[in-house]
Amino acid sequence: MTDAAANMTDCANTQHSLERYLGNTIRELRLKHGLTIAEVAEQIGISRGMLSKIENAQTATSLETLAKLANALGVSLSTLFRNYNMPAGGAQHIKQGQGMEVVRRGTKRGHTYHLLAYDQGPTKLFEPFLITMDDASEVFPTFEHPGTEFIYMLEGTIEYRHGQHTYLLESGDSLTFRGDIPHGPEKLLELPIRFLAIIYYTMPFGSIS
Structure with a gap:
């Protein structure tokens, strides 16, 4: 595989990873607020099928649509991306008396x-x-x-x-x-x-x- 082809593959993987993350985040926020796909889709002016595809990482969407989704779910646009690519971490937790x-x-x-x-x-x-x-x-x-x-x-x-x-x-x-x-x-x-x-x-x- 050439360097150009490898870079294209990496970009595609990154894009899919972002779509999967956004889809999961949007679904979690929607369920947290007790909203149905139909209710959110109607509020922001897209079809239920499109919102379902967004949540299942089956399609990309514009920043404008993401901003509308964030507003409908009661968060800022930046909040949707807040935990994307966050390091896993791994702190040492010592309970009282266990040092x-x-x-x-x-x-x-x-x-x-x-x-x-x-x-x-x-x-x-x-x-x-x-x-x-x-x-x-x-x-x-x-x-x-x-x-x-x-x-x-x-x-x-x-x-x-x-x-x-x-x-x-x-x-x-x-x-x-x-x-x-x-x-x-x-x-x-x-x-x-x-x-x-x-x-x-x-x-x-x-x-x-």
Whole structure:
């Protein structure tokens, strides 16, 4: 097959795909509003057979007719095309309590990490943790790692050290800092403590301790 013939085939496939998408969208909107083919066809001035062909991707139609259809179905013309060729997506959905519990340096009794997203492959760009602390007697080590860390307090009160400075963090507070400077909990002031800690790596990074 020549390049020209291949391009013509691709264009034909794209056109049919668009017609099929528009037909399905128009049918779904019509049924959603409880309208019959006859009612919509009469409102916009085309035959029932033509509207049936449009819905079944058996014919192409003009933008003028599509605009009339959109108006009859109570949407804008752009709405008819809104989801055409939209990427499929594939977000990670972690239900409450289902984050993977991980062991990191300093993890002890009364101190848990739940990883809320799992990067695929050997490198990672960010790590979001839900961290829970409920043992005031625990002594915490300091941490150092590449990238930038963001903490958002959900519950409790903690004194958190970053380098030579300490910060009082209460529910609703946040703290953003460089991860390569020693940091970590200094004092647990009001238990239980829960906070989100999100580490963003400025370049892909392998597993961390």
